Amino acid sequence: MSDLILTPNINGADDFYAELLAAHEGLDKAQSDALNARLVLVLANQIGDRAILTQAIQAAALKE
Amino acid sequence: MNKIFEVPLYAYERSPDQDASSPVRHKVIVIGAGPIGLAAAIDLAQQGIEVVVLDDNDKVSFGSRAVCYAKRPLEILDRLGCGQPMVDKGVEWNLGKVFFDDRQVYDFNLLPEGGHQRPAFINLQQYYFEEYLVNRVRELQEAGAPIEIRGRNKVEAIGTHPDHVKLEVETPEGSYTVEADWLIACDGAGSPVRSMLGLDFVGRVFEDNFLIADVIMDAGFPTERWFWFDPPFNRGQSALLHKQPDNVWRIDLQLGWDIDKEREKRPENVIPRLKAMLGEDVQFELEWVSIYTFQCRRMEKFRHGRVLFAGDAAHQVSPFGARGANSGLQDTDNLIWKLKLVMEGKAPESLLDSYDMERIHGADENILNSSRSTDFITPKSEMSRILRDAVLDLSEQYEFARPLVNSGRLSVPCTYDGSPLNSADALLDGPARTRPGSPCPDAPLDEGFLLPKLGDRFILLTIDADAPDLIEEDGIEVTRLALSVKDDPTLELKRRYLGDNDSAVYLIRPDQHVAARRPNYDENQFRHAIRRATGKE
Structure with missing residues (x-):
């Protein structure tokens, strides 16, 4: 079983973050929340692995 | 005084x-x-x-x-x-700490690369x-x-x-x-x-004000860069503490947009802010206070x-x-x-005109990076702030989030990719950091370092390669600097300029940027490269 990656893994982190902010530009809060929700689901599908998704949910909850 | x-x-x-x-x-x-x-x-x-x-x-x-x-x-x-x-x-400093709300979320070491005469920052x-x-x-x-x-x-x-x-x-x-x-x-x-x-x-105007204060104090703060996001002593804003010589500390406090600048600059208003940050019992003297706003343009x-x-x-x-x-x-x-x-x-x-082209490229890179830092430090929408705070919360427990924290991407020189003064890269699989357009990275030599030997004229740097000691092309003199990988026992010269090649010849401009490189000396090609680097081709 593989583990959730918790070390830096995004090439061009600043470019990614700028693109993420740009995607939210001009949206109101409700639209932004909806975009984030869709993004979470798209990324989850990309990951696919159920065990990794469980670890990701736990990591995001910041309960350790 | x-x-x-x-x-x-x-x-x-x-x-x-x-x-x-x-x-x-x-x-x-x-x-x-x-x-x-x-x-x-x-x-x-x-x-x-x-x-x-x-x-x-x-x-x-x-x-x-x-x-x-x-x-x-x-x-x-x-x-x-x-x-x-x-x-x-x-x-000189290499260590930094990042604080969020009332706690330190992580610290870092810039870990500057060895084999350079000069430090990463002072x-x-x-x-x-x-x-x-x-x-x-x-x-x-x-x-x-x-x-x-x-x-x-x-x-x-x-x-x-x-x-x-x-x-x-x-x-x-x-x-x-x-x-x-x-x-x-x-x-x-x-x-x-x-x-x-x-x-x-x-360009873009950022609606924000920063109070900068130079404070003289004999404080026990270490020589580190400390950056606070949303600290209790400056709610909703940021703060920076940085050491300068003579026991002078530079403090930057973000104030927001709707403020009375003249009022905020008065010592009776500045001192309580600094005490809230440094602690009530820290003795300090104000050397200089200013308020700035900024633009990226x-x-x-x-x-x-x-x-x-x-x-x-x-x-x-x-x-x-x-x-x-x-x-x-x-x-x-x-x-x-x-x-x-x-x-x-x-x-x-x-x-x-190549000054225009190359330095506009540099300016755009700097504007892009500093605008992104500003957007992280001063989120301009609620969602932008939520994402920023999420990055900071995650950064405390998980290393992966730390590269996303942006309190300033420190200045590195730009590579003039695509400059009309560059000749096509002819050093197969040569190190990317010394491709044409790059600023020459320093390297240790038996005696001293590489960069002082380049000086401020055109240089033909040969590493384990033959070439004439002087080339003159239409009024431009190019002097050879002959080196061998053996001149650098640490092998940085090889790593930075040869990669897997056994030899290399570099044409280096007076501003120590690479104009052309090849595995060996080729008179015709280098004469073209000299003409190109001086705007003649």
């Missing part, structure tokens, strides 16, 4: 130009005796070109202002004869930097170099002509007219030259005929990442050798 920035360093003196019957024509006039103007003038004078610097003031910069100097600018200052005093006086008050530059001007003058600084000479009007520039200059003893073949405007973000010529300066072109803009006059960035003074020094480093060749008739005037 008699601080260096309170003493006139280039007091007004009457110039013979003021009594001349017709306007005196100089080779180059630089407007502005700030760090960039002085660097430009020193570079010119070192190369024997006559230069006059005009400044409306007579003292170095008031307050610390630009405090962080990166390796590449220090290397440029070495070439100008001012690097050593900067490094001797400056404070902190130093701008007034020391300017003082060292003025000292260097005096040293050059004593050696007979054609350089002059005229204090309290304020340019009131500019006339541009195809082959010269005419200036009306106001002094304490009235005005006079003076001319120059070339004018370099280094008169800062508010550039009066730019306004007088009616030139544009467009640049001129559409840096060259306007015989007028060349450099430094903040040409481009302005937010302070996060120390990209102001650092990029200005890279401007003059790029400009002066080109101007010299054009003035000597050894290169076409169009070579100066």
Whole structure:
């Protein structure tokens, strides 16, 4: 079983973050929340692995 | 208290130009005796070109202002004869801490790469930097170099002509007219030259104010960069603490947009803010307080005929990442050798257009990076803040989030990819960091370091390769520097310049950027490369 990656893994982190902010530009809060929700689901599908998704949910909850 | 920035360093003196019957024509006039103007003038004078610097003031910069100097600018200052005093006086730092709300979320070590003569960064008050530059001007003058600084000479009007520039200059003893073949405007973000010529300066205004305070204290804070996001002592805003020499600490407190600047600057309002940050019982003295707002913008072109803009006059960035003074020094480093060749008739005037192209590329890179830092530090929407705070919360437990934390991406020199002066890369699988357009990375040698051996002229660097000791191509002399990988027992020279190749030949410009590289010397190809690097192809 593989583990959730918790070390830096995004090439061009600043470019990614700028693109993420740009995607939210001009949206109101409700639209932004909806975009984030869709993004979470798209990324989850990309990951696919159920065990990794469980670890990701736990990591995001910041309960350790 | 008699601080260096309170003493006139280039007091007004009457110039013979003021009594001349017709306007005196100089080779180059630089407007502005700030760090960039002085660097430009020193570079010119070192190369024997006559230069006059005009400044409306007579003292170095008031307050610390630009405090962080990166390796590449220090290397440029070495070439100008001012690097050593900067490094001797400056404070080196590698450690930083990031705080969010009431806690430290992580700390970091910049872990600077070894095998360089100069450190990754030093902190130093701008007034020391300017003082060292003025000292260097005096040293050059004593050696007979054609350089002059005229204090309290304020340019009131500019006339541009195809082959010269005419200036009306106001002094304490009235005005006079003076001319120059070339004018370099280094008169800062508010550039009066730019306004007088009616030139544009467009970009993004950030609606924010920062209080900067230089505080003298014998505090036990370590020599580290501390950055706070949303701390209890400055709710909803940011704060920065950075050490400078002489027990002076630089503190930046974000204040937000709707404030009364004059009120916030008063000591009775500043001191309680600082006590909340430093602790009630810390003894300190205020040296300097200022409030700044900033913009990220640049001129559409840096060259306007015989007028060349450099430094903040040409481009302005937010302070996060120390990209102001650092990029200005890279401007003059790029400009002066080109101007010299054009003035000597050894290169076409169009070579100066590559200054525009290359340094606009640099300015855009700096504006992009500093805008992103600003967007992270000052989120401009609710979602932007939620994402920012999520990154900070995650960064406390997970290393992966730390590269996303952006309190300033520290200045690195730019590579002039796509510059018309570059020849196509002919060193197969050569290291990417030394591809044409790159600033030469330093490397340790048996005796000293690589960069001081490059100096400020065209160099043919051969590593385990044969080549003539001197090539002359249409007035341009190129001197060979012959090295072997054996000259560097640490093998950095090999790693940085050869990769898996057994040999390499580099054509290096006077500003120490790579113009061309090949595995071996090929006379025809290098003659083309020299022509290309001087705007002739």
